[in-house]
Amino acid sequence: MTGAPDVDLVVAGGGPAGLATALHAVRAGLSVRVVEPRPAVIDKACGEGLMPGALAALAGLGVDPSGHPLHGIAYRAGGRWAAADFAAGPGRGVRRTVLHAGLRDAVDRAGVEVVADRVRSVAQDADGVRVRLAGGEALRARYLVAADGLHSPLRRSLGLDVTARRRARYGLRQHHALAPWTSHVEVHWAADAEVYVTPVAGDLVGVAVLSSSRRTYDEHLAAFPALRERLAATTPANDVRGAGPLRQEARRRVAGRVLLVGDAAGYVDALTGEGVSLALGQAAAVVTAIGADDPQSYEQAWTSLTRRYRWLTGGLVAATALRPVRRAVVPAASALPSVFSLAVNALARPVGG
Numbered sequence: 001m002t003g004a005p006d007v008d009l010v011v012a013g014g015g016p017a018g019l020a021t022a023l024h025a026v027r028a029g030l031s032v033r034v035v036e037p038r039p040a041v042i043d044k045a046c047g048e049g050l051m052p053g054a055l056a057a058l059a060g061l062g063v064d065p066s067g068h069p070l071h072g073i074a075y076r077a078g079g080r081w082a083a084a085d086f087a088a089g090p091g092r093g094v095r096r097t098v099l100h101a102g103l104r105d106a107v108d109r110a111g112v113e114v115v116a117d118r119v120r121s122v123a124q125d126a127d128g129v130r131v132r133l134a135g136g137e138a139l140r141a142r143y144l145v146a147a148d149g150l151h152s153p154l155r156r157s158l159g160l161d162v163t164a165r166r167r168a169r170y171g172l173r174q175h176h177a178l179a180p181w182t183s184h185v186e187v188h189w190a191a192d193a194e195v196y197v198t199p200v201a202g203d204l205v206g207v208a209v210l211s212s213s214r215r216t217y218d219e220h221l222a223a224f225p226a227l228r229e230r231l232a233a234t235t236p237a238n239d240v241r242g243a244g245p246l247r248q249e250a251r252r253r254v255a256g257r258v259l260l261v262g263d264a265a266g267y268v269d270a271l272t273g274e275g276v277s278l279a280l281g282q283a284a285a286v287v288t289a290i291g292a293d294d295p296q297s298y299e300q301a302w303t304s305l306t307r308r309y310r311w312l313t314g315g316l317v318a319a320t321a322l323r324p325v326r327r328a329v330v331p332a333a334s335a336l337p338s339v340f341s342l343a344v345n346a347l348a349r350p351v352g353g
Contacts, residue, residue, distance in 0.1 A: 007031040010141040012119040017262025018147030019103040020283035023061045026110045028291045037118040041097045045173040045241035047208045049185045049198045052088045053350035057280040065102040067094035068199040074184040075330045082333035084344040093200040144258045152264035162249035170244030172217045173208040175237040190223040253302045268313045281305045281351030305352045
């Protein structure tokens with residue numbers, strides 16, 4: 001790469017993973033530029049429940065988004081239920097737009113430039129990367145972090161995509177204008193779908209559906225009559241948003257001087273609600289590797305950071321694809337509350353903790 005780099009790091013993608021990476025980079029004394037084509041706050045179909053570990057990681061970055069306290073997780077199916085409280089203090093239900101706005105404000109306060117463009121191509125050599133933007137600008141950097149989402153164009157262009165071998169699952173989400181009736185994230189189980197109810201404000205709940213069946217939001221709710229009746233008298237606060245296929249795999253997280261973080265690095269499922277926690281943990285790890293000028297160390301760090309999530313979430317998704325196992329989930333959680341609590345709190349602690 002001829003000439004001195006413009007910056008130490010270019011981050012492709014201005015969602016939570018990319019913005020957290022930029023904040024860690026600035027704190028490590030690195031110069032950084034974020035490239036994101038969408039100028040406004042980005043919404044996304046997700047559950048919006050932040051675990052206590054995610055809140056702690058955000059606080060470490062100076063970000064404290066408003067929302068609704070969450071004291072644990074509750075599983076429900078028919079008349080059976082089981083609940084487990086967070087041992088490390090409350091989590092928080094936070095609108096995705098509120099979370100993104102808080103991170104973007106922190107990035108702006110840190111003086112990081114966010115370029116309203118997208119990465120078109122990347123070329124690299126032993127000394128750095130040349131990033132060409134769709135608008136024609138070319139940036140030179142020591143490293144590029146790809147934080148461009150679940151269906152990452154950069155992951156694909158680098159030949160790192162892996163075709164998922166399991167049945168695809170999809171997500172749908174809508175908000176309803178009503179006061180929360182619980183301080184837990186409620187997970188309602190049916191034969192081929194789960195519904196996640198997350199309080200995100202004093203007058204708003206988010207309702208997210210996960211399923212491998214491609215049906216409409218209302219069609220899915222028909223399998224949850226008690227919940228559908230509770231929501232029937234409410235006014236939807238926005239349109240239904242969708243996401244998927246959720247499972248995305250990458251051959252590796254490091255390709256020379258390009259490193260993948262967040263959903264771009266690979267994603268199993270939203271079943272256990274760890275997406276933001278994982279993104280924040282990876283953001284810290286990737287900056288540590290870049291600061292040490294040892295990009296390959298990030299691959300090992302990513303494997304270690306995500307092991308608990310990949311094993312627990314992957315195993316649960318695979319097991320609950322079997323109808324007898326699926327029917328047994330809530331009764332088992334109810335009959336073995338200490339085991340359920342142990343699993344919930346394993347997921348609630350900080351990634352890597």
